[in-house]
Amino acid sequence: MHHPFVDRLIERAQERDSRVIVGLDPNLEVFPHFLQERLRLEPTEANLEEILFDFNVAVIEASAASAVGFKPQAAFYEQYGLAGMKALYRTLTRLREMGELIILDAKRNDVSHTAEAYATAWLGARHPVFGTPNPWQADALTINGYLGADGIRPFLNVNPEAGLFVLAKTSNPSSGELQDLLLQDGFRVAEKMAQLAAAWGETAMGACGYANIGIVVGATYPEQAARLRQLAPHAPFLMPGIGAQGGSLQAVVAASGADQLGAYAASSRGVMYPFAPAALSGPEWRDAAHQAISRAAGELRLAIRQVLASKTR
Amino acid sequence: MHHPFVDRLIERAQERDSRVIVGLDPNLEVFPHFLQERLRLEPTEANLEEILFDFNVAVIEASAASAVGFKPQAAFYEQYGLAGMKALYRTLTRLREMGELIILDAKRNDVSHTAEAYATAWLGARHPVFGTPNPWQADALTINGYLGADGIRPFLNVNPEAGLFVLAKTSNPSSGELQDLLLQDGFRVAEKMAQLAAAWGETAMGACGYANIGIVVGATYPEQAARLRQLAPHAPFLMPGIGAQGGSLQAVVAASGADQLGAYAASSRGVMYPFAPAALSGPEWRDAAHQAISRAAGELRLAIRQVLASKTR
Numbered sequence: 001m002h003h004p005f006v007d008r009l010i011e012r013a014q015e016r017d018s019r020v021i022v023g024l025d026p027n028l029e030v031f032p033h034f035l036q037e038r039l040r041l042e043p044t045e046a047n048l049e050e051i052l053f054d055f056n057v058a059v060i061e062a063s064a065a066s067a068v069g070f071k072p073q074a075a076f077y078e079q080y081g082l083a084g085m086k087a088l089y090r091t092l093t094r095l096r097e098m099g100e101l102i103i104l105d106a107k108r109n110d111v112s113h114t115a116e117a118y119a120t121a122w123l124g125a126r127h128p129v130f131g132t133p134n135p136w137q138a139d140a141l142t143i144n145g146y147l148g149a150d151g152i153r154p155f156l157n158v159n160p161e162a163g164l165f166v167l168a169k170t171s172n173p174s175s176g177e178l179q180d181l182l183l184q185d186g187f188r189v190a191e192k193m194a195q196l197a198a199a200w201g202e203t204a205m206g207a208c209g210y211a212n213i214g215i216v217v218g219a220t221y222p223e224q225a226a227r228l229r230q231l232a233p234h235a236p237f238l239m240p241g242i243g244a245q246g247g248s249l250q251a252v253v254a255a256s257g258a259d260q261l262g263a264y265a266a267s268s269r270g271v272m273y274p275f276a277p278a279a280l281s282g283p284e285w286r287d288a289a290h291q292a293i294s295r296a297a298g299e300l301r302l303a304i305r306q307v308l309a310s311k312t313r
Numbered sequence: 314m315h316h317p318f319v320d321r322l323i324e325r326a327q328e329r330d331s332r333v334i335v336g337l338d339p340n341l342e343v344f345p346h347f348l349q350e351r352l353r354l355e356p357t358e359a360n361l362e363e364i365l366f367d368f369n370v371a372v373i374e375a376s377a378a379s380a381v382g383f384k385p386q387a388a389f390y391e392q393y394g395l396a397g398m399k400a401l402y403r404t405l406t407r408l409r410e411m412g413e414l415i416i417l418d419a420k421r422n423d424v425s426h427t428a429e430a431y432a433t434a435w436l437g438a439r440h441p442v443f444g445t446p447n448p449w450q451a452d453a454l455t456i457n458g459y460l461g462a463d464g465i466r467p468f469l470n471v472n473p474e475a476g477l478f479v480l481a482k483t484s485n486p487s488s489g490e491l492q493d494l495l496l497q498d499g500f501r502v503a504e505k506m507a508q509l510a511a512a513w514g515e516t517a518m519g520a521c522g523y524a525n526i527g528i529v530v531g532a533t534y535p536e537q538a539a540r541l542r543q544l545a546p547h548a549p550f551l552m553p554g555i556g557a558q559g560g561s562l563q564a565v566v567a568a569s570g571a572d573q574l575g576a577y578a579a580s581s582r583g584v585m586y587p588f589a590p591a592a593l594s595g596p597e598w599r600d601a602a603h604q605a606i607s608r609a610a611g612e613l614r615l616a617i618r619q620v621l622a623s624k625t626r
Contacts (some may be wrong), residue, residue: 027426039442048442066574077426078434079441080448085398109420111456111485112341114388121391128558129341129352129361136394144422144457146480148487167459172424174461175599177509178502184495189502 005163008134023268024072032280045083052087063297069101082200104138111150119158167196171218171241198232219247225255237263245269318476336581337385345593361601365400382414418452423464432471479510484531484554509618511545532560538568550576556583577586
């Protein structure tokens with residue numbers, strides 16, 4: 001691997017002294033009222049695409065200085081049909097132009113040729129027919145490992161430098177229905193998944209000492225996060241659940257390892273929408289949104305730094 | 314529920330006396346050479362979309378009489394970028410116009426608002442902004458249940474009539490790495506997933522006696538399929554793995570239940586590409602492809618009928 005995702009992740013975390021991954025989950029209902037009104041006045045596919053992209057750019061510009069990278073959630077684009085897919089296309093292109101790291105949260109999963117097709121779509125450098133640069137190319141992709149190694153290898157085949165995050169213990173309340181079940185060897189299902197991801201990751205180590213295959217671990221389950229860190233010592237952790245879901249920064253820091261570089265807090269709503277939509281009803285929405293988003297991202301970055309520092313002392 | 318997916322599935326199976334679900338997995342490399350040449354002569358996004366759609370229409374028209382429904386695999390469209398998504402859009406629209414059942418194989422998974430966004434994208438009747446008919450609306454969707462009930466309920470909320478197929482035991486060689494592991498209560502992970510899906514399905518029963526939530530079970534694992542039938546007696550089974558992967562029709566029939574209506578063989582490559590691409594290098598490709606595909610679909614339908622009949626005798 002030339003310059004694998006995980007090395008770029010760790011470098012960026014050090015450069016910006018941050019552990020924050022900013023979600024990009026467009027939800028028109030909580031957009032600034034000025035943008036909602038712009039869509040009401042001109043309800044077209046082209047205008048919807050423009051507005052989704054416009055708000056994403058505002059979020060990216062306001063938060064990049066505090067962010068290690070960005071995590072667009074595919075579902076929020078798919079829901080808006082082709083306009084959404086075009087907005088995603090433009091958002092990823094813009095992020096790449098800015099040199100920002102992209103973790104596409106799509107939780108894709110399949111095997112063989114089908115998994116390769118997903119990898120081509122979201123991690124491939126070139127369009128498979130035209131050979132042109134792939135506008136949807138992300139640096140890393142979240143995947144669901146329920147299908148085993150057949151569902152991992154093809155993703156690595158298409159682009160060996162791309163990163164993967166395998167779902168281990170998800171942040172939601174019902175995640176335990178399957179993931180917490182005890183296996184006969186004494187491990188839980190989520191722990192077994194982390195072990196599988198760790199084993200797959202041993203074949204894809206970065207120069208930084210972490211693997212190019214990470215795991216997704218909810219910040220809502222601190223004890224399990226600490227346990228998973230032991231089982232997957234070289235896996236970078238992508239940790240959603242901060243904020244609205246009640247996850248703790250302590251969980252992130254506890255899972256970050258001895259070098260404090262192993263865990264990343266993913267925050268979407270808390271950073272993207274730290275304002276009352278109705279308060280942003282004029283054309284000055286951009287400045288007001290910029291201030292609020294910049295502050296929210298900066299505060300999250302600082303809060304994690306403080307917990308990291310208190311752990312070191 | 315007014316006329317849920319599962320009732321339409323069973324009705325269609327009886328009408329056409331078939332248990333075949335035809336996959337729609339466009340792969341240009343094995344398309345008739347005439348279509349490949351058409352793209353080489355005019356390598357544009359619009360022409361790619363046209364060719365993908367054109368071949369799908371040929372497959373649909375040739376196989377519909379032998380098929381219970383169609384299963385487009387999302388990955389094969391995503392890999393071609395926007396042209397692929399537009400081809401999917403037109404394919405689903407055409408299938409709905411023809412009254413054909415659509416099971417979108419996308420293995421989506423997430424929770425809460427995010428899962429609702431996926432459901433809006435692929436099962437919703439209307440565009441969430443414009444209120445126009447959603448061209449991507451399928452009748453059923455494959456999902457990955459690793460996240461538990463939080464990852465199922467939102468899909469049911471958006472469209473209670475839509476069907477779901479939860480991955481239980483997948484057809485690939487490495488599926489056992491996680492799915493075959495024994496839990497402390499004596500069940501395997503795949504069996505537990507089937508039990509969860511069955512429990513969720515009890516809240517969504519169709520008039521036909523089957524649940525609107527089915528499971529995906531590889532035809533490559535006959536013994537496990539028979540066991541899962543006992544654990545999820547009312548779940549329709551979507552069974553891939555016939556043909557290239559070595560799955561058996563006997564497995565499908567054994568899992569089909571006493572009324573022989575509970576299991577459906579999903580076949581993609583075997584039905585879509587039963588010809589040598591080079592043999593279809595002229596403009597008469599359509600007639601030749603029609604004959605070959607129609608024969609392949611018809612033979613699969615008949616082969617399953619024969620095994621069903623031999624079981625009855």
